[in-house]
Amino acid sequence: MxxxxxPDRGFCFGVKRSVDVALETVKKAKEPVYTYGPIIHNPQVVKQLAEQGITPIESLDGIKPGKLILRSHGAPSSVIEKANKLKFSxxxxxxxxxxxxxxYAKKLYKEGYKVIIVGEEEHPEIKGILGHAGIEAQVINHMSSLKKISDFKKLGIVAQTTLPVQRFVKVVSKLLPMAEEILVYNTICKNVILRQYHTMKLAKSIELMIVIGGKNSANTRRLAELARQEGCETYHIETHEELEAGWFKNKLKVGVTSGASTPNWIIKEVVEKIKNGGKNEKR
Ligand code: SF4
Structure with missing residues (x-):
């Protein structure tokens, strides 16, 4: 087999930067260190950081002030204002x-556009962008939400950084007849586009795809979705412990891809176990 x-495995630039900032902060801090929500969407890395004193919190209420790290996905401006008021650094x-x-969302709002964010309403990144986009801003994920929009003179559109390009194109083209003026910023991350492209390309030439990354990671879930769309048998796992030997029976070509918040050490463990037919012990 x-x-x-x-080719694009392991942490992306933004995730690596966030984790480095967190480690640097906890090294120097004398006060408690928190992240507002998990710093990245990878439970194994979040657990490692917690062991080093970096605690994820979901609310500032009742928390002893200390250093508050804003994670890679960002935070709404209301959270930042509240943190400053409560004397968090x-x-x-x-x-x-x-x-x-x-x-871009802030600029569009200030220039009088109704801001449309294409992405998942519940995702922390979208909540962060919404906090900068004015009260009329709207999130659209699926085409069905489009009918709620009507008669706006000026629409300004941005995308969740992990959105599949095809979905962005579809939504934008549907919005075209709905306003006199539309300004679109393509804010999809290049790293995400490349990961999606390479995953789809690989999926066409193999029999089985293993996608590694947090189950809560939107960009990892999309990689699995795209590999399946290419007709490839696909499993989304977080660690090597989830691999099952039965998946690899009679398979000659197996592909491995990973989300932007998956560390190299997890990928290495998975690849080693796959090479061993999905079993723990060496042959
Ligand atoms: S995937 Fe792109 S936008 Fe998201 S954290 Fe990484 S570099 Fe930043």
Missing amino acids: KVFQT VVDAVCPFVKRTQN
Whole structure:
């Protein structure tokens, strides 16, 4: 059995930067260190960081002030204002590409556009962008939500950084007849586009795809979705412990891809076990 890996594996630039900022902060801090929500969507990395004193919190209420790290996905401006008021010291570890989307949303709002964010309403990145996009801003994920929009003179559109390009194109083209003026910023992250492209390409030439990354990671779930769309048998796992030997029976070509918040050490463990037919012990 041969194992093929996509070229863009491991942490993306934004995730690596956030984790580095968190580690640097906890090294120097004398006060408690928190992240607002998990710093990245990978439970194994979040657990490792917690062991080093970096605690994820979901609310500031009743928490002893300390350093508050803003995670790679960002945070709404209301959270930042509240943190400052409660005397937390805010540390910015937001990915610059997520911040760029927030800035575009803010700019569109200030220039009188109704802001449309194409992405998942419940995703923390979207909540962060919404907090910068004005009260009329709207999130659209599926085409069915489109009918709620009507008669706006100026629409300004941005995308969740992990959105599949095809979905963005579809939504934008549906919105075209609904306003006199439309300004679109393509805020999909290039790293995500490349990962999706390489995953789809690999999926066409193999019999089985293993996608590694947090079950809560939107970009990892999309990679699995895309591999399945290519007709490839696909499993989304977080660690090597989930691999089952039966998946690899009679398979000659197996592919491995990973989300942007999956560390290299997890990928290495998975690849080693796949090479061993999905079994723990060496042959
Ligand atoms: S996938 Fe792109 S936008 Fe998201 S954290 Fe990584 S570099 Fe930033």
